[in-house]
Amino acid sequence: MTWLLLLVVILQAGFHWVLNTAIVVTSKLFELRFLNLLILILIAWIFSGRGALKNLSD
Numbered sequence: 001m002t003w004l005l006l007l008v009v010i011l012q013a014g015f016h017w018v019l020n021t022a023i024v025v026t027s028k029l030f031e032l033r034f035l036n037l038l039i040l041i042l043i044a045w046i047f048s049g050r051g052a053l054k055n056l057s058d
Helices: 002-030 035-048 050-057
Strands: none
Touching: none
16 A cells, blocks of 8 residues: 555656646746737837838839
């Protein structure tokens, strides 16, 4: 009975150690913490291309 309890504790610790990194990464993805940075990069990318298109039409 004690070996079964020890096996369960070891398995739980192993799964927690393996899956903890995946939980941290996916929680940042699903909570959209990087959305402000993504919008800022997208706006900068859009405005940086406006001058290049104007020069090509001349």
